[in-house]
Amino acid sequence: MSEEKTDQMSVGEQGVEWMTRDGDNLILNIGPTHPATHGVFRVVVELDGEIIVNCDNQIGFLHRCFEKESENTTWTEVIPYTDRLNYVSPLMNNVGYVMAVEKLIGIEVPERAQFIRTIICELNRIWDHLLCIGAALVDLGALTNFWYFWRPREDIYDLVEELTGARLTTCYTRIGGLMADLNEGWIEKARHAIRSTIPQAIRDVDRLVTKNRIFMDRTIGVGPISSEDAIAWGFTGPCLRAAGVPYDLRKDQPYLVYDRFDFDIPITDNGDTYDRYLIRMEEMWQSLRILEQAFNQLPGGPVNVENWDVILPPKDEVYENIEALMAHFKLIMEGIKVPPGEVYHATEAANGELGFYIISTGEGIPYKIKVRPPCFAIFSALPEMVKGHMVADLIAVMSSLNIIAGELER
Amino acid sequence: MSQESSLLSLLKKRFADDVLETHSFKGDDTAVVKKDKILDVLQFLRDDPGTFFDFLMDVTAVDWLGKEPRFEVVYHLYSSKNNHRIRVKTHVPEENAEIETATGIWKGANWFEREVWDMYGIRIKGHPDLRRILMYDGFEGHPLRKDYQKDLRQPTVLSLDFPDPRKDVRRVIKATDLMRGGEPEQIQGESGKEE
Secondary structure, three states: OOHHHHHHHOHHHHOOOOOOEEOOEEEEEEOOOOOOOOOOOEEEEEEEOOEEEEEEEEOOOOOOOHHHHHOOOOOOOHHHHHHOOOOOOHHHHHHHHHHHHHHHHOOOOOHHHHHHHHHHHHHHHHHHHHHHHHHHHHHOOOHHHHHHHHHHHHHHHHHHHHHHOOOOOOOOEEOOEEOOOOOOOHHHHHHHHHHOHHHHHHHHHHHHHHOOHHHHHHHOOOOOOOHHHHHHOOOOOHHHHHOOOOOOHHHHOOOOOHHHOOOOOOOOOOOOHHHHHHHHHHHHHHHHHHHHHHHHHOOOOOOOOOOOOOOOOOHHHHHHOHHHHHHHHHHHHOOOOOOOEEEEEEEEEOOEEEEEEEEEOOOOOOOEEEEEOHHHHHHHOHHHHHOOOEHHHHHHHHHHHOOOHHHHHO | OOHHHHHHHHHHHHOOOOEEEEEEEOOEEEEEEOHHHHHHHHHHHHHOOOOOOOEEEEEEEEEOOOOOOOEEEEEEEEEOOOOEEEEEEEEEOOOOOEEEOOOOOOOOHHHHHHHHHHHHOOEEEOOOOOOOOOOOOOOOOOOOOOOOOOOOOOOOOOOOOOOOOOOOOEEEOOHHHHHHOOOOEEEOOHHHHHO
């Protein structure tokens, strides 16, 4: 490839030539809004026939200044922003953020809250994987599976709606506990969902897709990544485990109550699109196992710490007790006074390691919050993964990586 | 004592003069190293069997406006073999804010370092592709610097590809004109009128 062509690809400075013929190669623009991008990002590919010679992926179209905004709000007011990071798994972001802040303050939430957090995280993992696999299959032309997965997702949405009051922007956790305890009868509904509709749908799609000749031809050997490369690029989550690295924070550095459950971490060897599909399917079964055990072991007791420096006092106390009224006022007006220091806390989100690096100077507002989004590292490796493949494979690879623009660009 | 402190003492033994400070706060091991030795330290941390930090999890910067040196660049590393983490920090002064790239050690540093440049204006020396990543070309300033006003507005769509709409004659096409088969009406832009 000549020098001039390379210059043509440095799109950022010059602006891309839309659909121009450049010698023999075609430069094709995909995105920022394109049905296959599932969000707003842009991939510019240089094609020789149908083979991808060069690829440049650009992000930033959905940048919402999460970090700048959070430096100007109280610690509690950041929680609703975290819903919108990865809008497919808002509950996991809620949990990841508050756990980082709790680590810095040095409080441990009651056991029941830890169980509920584990339950909502695993429910959310299933929800995320259902969407990822469903949408990836739509991109390959298999629309039916998406609707097969829609039913259990709707059940999970209903459960989440009943629990949090919102279907998507949940904002369920609080620093030091949860917004509310589980509703009466919620466990029974959830248990019904994880025993009937969810496994039924996974089984249906498994039978339709896993040994499907067309699907296997489209995905086996497509977009593979070796375990060395995956590590060097900072892959985490299902994409890393598909490349054969058994790294999962739930096992390696257990948080919440994951060490009390019996579950396995699936891995595969090839790191291609098909393996990433298999990993996600198996992880849903494992999440169901965790949920079943968590429902059985769920202890009673409070869900919030009894510390009015971080948690709002109960309303009847606020009306009658001057101490409670003061605590309420100070929490609302000044925010939680997080002690000075810096911590990094990582949790295993559906896409991989979701890390929060937070710095406090002891005031009511954060000095800095940096999110380490899992798909940021994964998406940066896309050009290396698709070079030499066909342009249709690019779509298959992109959807198997499960890139969520909200989390990518924050 | 524990694995953590042995890790920091190992690092201190190997780089006696270059490690400025170490501490373990809330279980997070942190080492502050000299800026010009940062690549040596990172390379050592990745390759030495005692440390073996094969994952670069995150690169970011912190703006301590009013302090000297003003910036900190922060690396978070993870070792899958030994299952431990470390945070490596280095100070970067405000004038000629620049740091060597870690892309030669971990490929994944590429985008994280682009974000550091984009958000904090710390130039990454030797980076293969130092473009803005979250902001667009033509954006002025670096938004996560503490002296960047939160409510500052900048025009977003005046890209190189398109002429400035305020200077051009605008064409207004009314649906009724087209239905009547008439020519689309042309009106002057506001700045055009003044000229």
